[in-house]
Amino acid sequence: xxxxxxxxxxxxxxxxxxxxxxxxxxxxxxxxxxxxxxxxxxxxxxxxxxxxxxxxxxxxxxxxxxxxxxxxxxxxxxxxxxxxxxxxxxxxxxxxxxxxxxxxxxxxxxxxxxxxxxxxxxxxxxxxxxxxxxxxxxxxxxxxxxxxxxxxxxxxxxxxxxxxxxxxxxxxxxxxxxxxxxxxxxxxxxxxxxxxxxxxxxxxxxxxxxxxxxxxxxxxx
Numbered sequence: 001x002x003x004x005x006x007x008x009x010x011x012x013x014x015x016x017x018x019x020x021x022x023x024x025x026x027x028x029x030x031x032x033x034x035x036x037x038x039x040x041x042x043x044x045x046x047x048x049x050x051x052x053x054x055x056x057x058x059x060x061x062x063x064x065x066x067x068x069x070x071x072x073x074x075x076x077x078x079x080x081x082x083x084x085x086x087x088x089x090x091x092x093x094x095x096x097x098x099x100x101x102x103x104x105x106x107x108x109x110x111x112x113x114x115x116x117x118x119x120x121x122x123x124x125x126x127x128x129x130x131x132x133x134x135x136x137x138x139x140x141x142x143x144x145x146x147x148x149x150x151x152x153x154x155x156x157x158x159x160x161x162x163x164x165x166x167x168x169x170x171x172x173x174x175x176x177x178x179x180x181x182x183x184x185x186x187x188x189x190x191x192x193x194x195x196x197x198x199x200x201x202x203x204x205x206x207x208x209x210x211x212x213x214x215x216x217x218x219x220x221x
Contacts, residue, residue, distance in 0.1 A: 007133055007163055007171045029096035033120050034195065036087070036103040037143075038127030039135020043155040043185035044103040045087050047127065051191040052089025052101065086117060091195065099195055104139075114142065123202035124150040125194055127185065131160045133171060140172055149202035151179040153194045 036044045049056045087103030102117050118124075124143050128136045136152070143150040154168055163171075165180040174180070179201050184190045 031098045032122045034099050035124035037139040042127040042129045047185040048087040048089040048103045051091045057088040126152045128154045149205040151198045153183045155185045
């Protein structure tokens with residue numbers, strides 16, 4: 001799906017259970033794989049680091065002069081590093097449910113890693129920066145085409161114009177029902193709420209698809 005919509009007044013499946021640590025003699029019920037994606041400088045590494053209960057694995061490198069020729073730093077001129085492979089973190093949502101977070105590189109030249117990272121993922125978070133909204137179009141297209149459930153999380157930067165979730169959904173031309181939430185990628189509680197929203201939404205989508213596959217009519221996801 002091509003995406004050419006602008007914000008008003010501005011420029012433009014399944015999952016595999018993973019055994020967890022023993023808890024009171026019982027194995028943790030489930031560990032789910034979640035992708036954190038979005039455009040260059042949208043806050044992916046920040047979000048993973050903010051919510052992770054372990055020291056996050058990061059594969060960041062300093063921006064080089066050569067990289068500056070291909071990476072558009074407009075609106076994120078302060079950015080000095082970029083993810084070149086992935087970020088990794090873990091968060092426990094509740095007893096018996098943990099999420100493994102895989103932050104993807106944002107630039108086109110690193111997309112060869114996306115297919116590998118998305119294997120077995122329950123769903124994805126697409127971080128959006130309204131100052132550079134078009135940067136998240138490729139991620140939205142990627143997950144829609146592969147039928148991977150996702151939520152769009154608008155990272156509310158201090159110097160960015162504020163838009164409502166319906167405006168963002170319309171500007172991104174999202175499929176009906178795709179959630180859009182506002183967040184602060186630096187804040188653990190805010191990031192956790194985004195992840196909970198994704199797990200709930202992805203669970204409904206996968207359940208509806210399972211029922212459909214066996215011929216049972218399900219309600220809207």
